[in-house]
Every structure is written in C-alpha cells, then in structure tokens.
Amino acid sequence: MDALILLVHMAVSVILVGLILIQHGKGADAGAAALGGGSASLFGSRGSASFLSRSSAVLATVFFITSLTLAYFAGAGDRPDRSITESVTIEETAPADLPEFP
Structure with missing residues (x-):
C-alpha cells in the first residue's frame, strides 16, 4: 500500500x-x-x-493528499510502549578529583 501511494506521489510530482x-x-x-x-x-x-x-490545481491537491497519507503511514509504525525519556537510566557517579589551582 505504501509503495503504491509513493509511486503515485512521485508520478504526480513529476507531472506537476x-x-x-x-x-x-x-x-x-x-x-x-x-x-x-x-x-x-x-x-x-x-x-x-x-x-x-x-x-x-487538481494535481496539487492529489500531491498534498498523498503527502499527508505517506506521513500518516510513516507515523503509524511500531511505537514503543513507553516514552524515550522513561527508558533512559541515570547513573550517579562521584565527581572526579580536580587539581587545586594556586
């Protein structure tokens, strides 16, 4: 389905x-x-x-419709169960020894 819409999108853009x-x-x-x-x-x-x-004008309308459809299909893929900010683990580390300045 995606390939067909992409093919129509490319053909319409060249003709337009x-x-x-x-x-x-x-x-x-x-x-x-x-x-x-x-x-x-x-x-x-x-x-x-x-x-x-x-x-x-008709081809421009078809171009926008295929663009929105392709964007919808691209966003409707596999989505993670949780947010990416929830998947990051923060490790507590001790500060490094800094040299003393005169």
Whole structure:
C-alpha cells in the first residue's frame, strides 16, 4: 500500500513540475503590452482558468493528499510502549578529583 501511494506521489510530482513549467506566466502579457503588441489592456482580460491551470490545481491537491497519507503511514509504525525519556537510566557517579589551582 505504501509503495503504491509513493509511486503515485512521485508520478504526480513529476507531472506537476512539467505542467507548471509549460504554463504561460502572468507577467508575459505585461511586457508585450508595454511594447505595443499583445492585448489592448496592460494585463489583458483574464477569462476562466485554462486547462493547464485547472489540471495543476487538481494535481496539487492529489500531491498534498498523498503527502499527508505517506506521513500518516510513516507515523503509524511500531511505537514503543513507553516514552524515550522513561527508558533512559541515570547513573550517579562521584565527581572526579580536580587539581587545586594556586
């Protein structure tokens, strides 16, 4: 089960990086508008989200869900019966003889 979730997690992360890299940046239209080309307004009209941005949002959601699931499975392993602070034993030792300073 862990291996399957880890495989999905790795595949989603690689695809998500690829989708983000091929998306058109918001600032790219501003540069074209400043030089006289591109859209009529400075930032252009922003319509509904494109297929790439919606699929990025879905993949980001899947990435977070798989991250939380992997963290849950990692913490649900064998747990000790007692706290680690209870398992430490403290030994009383006599102080070492220190040389006397003049």
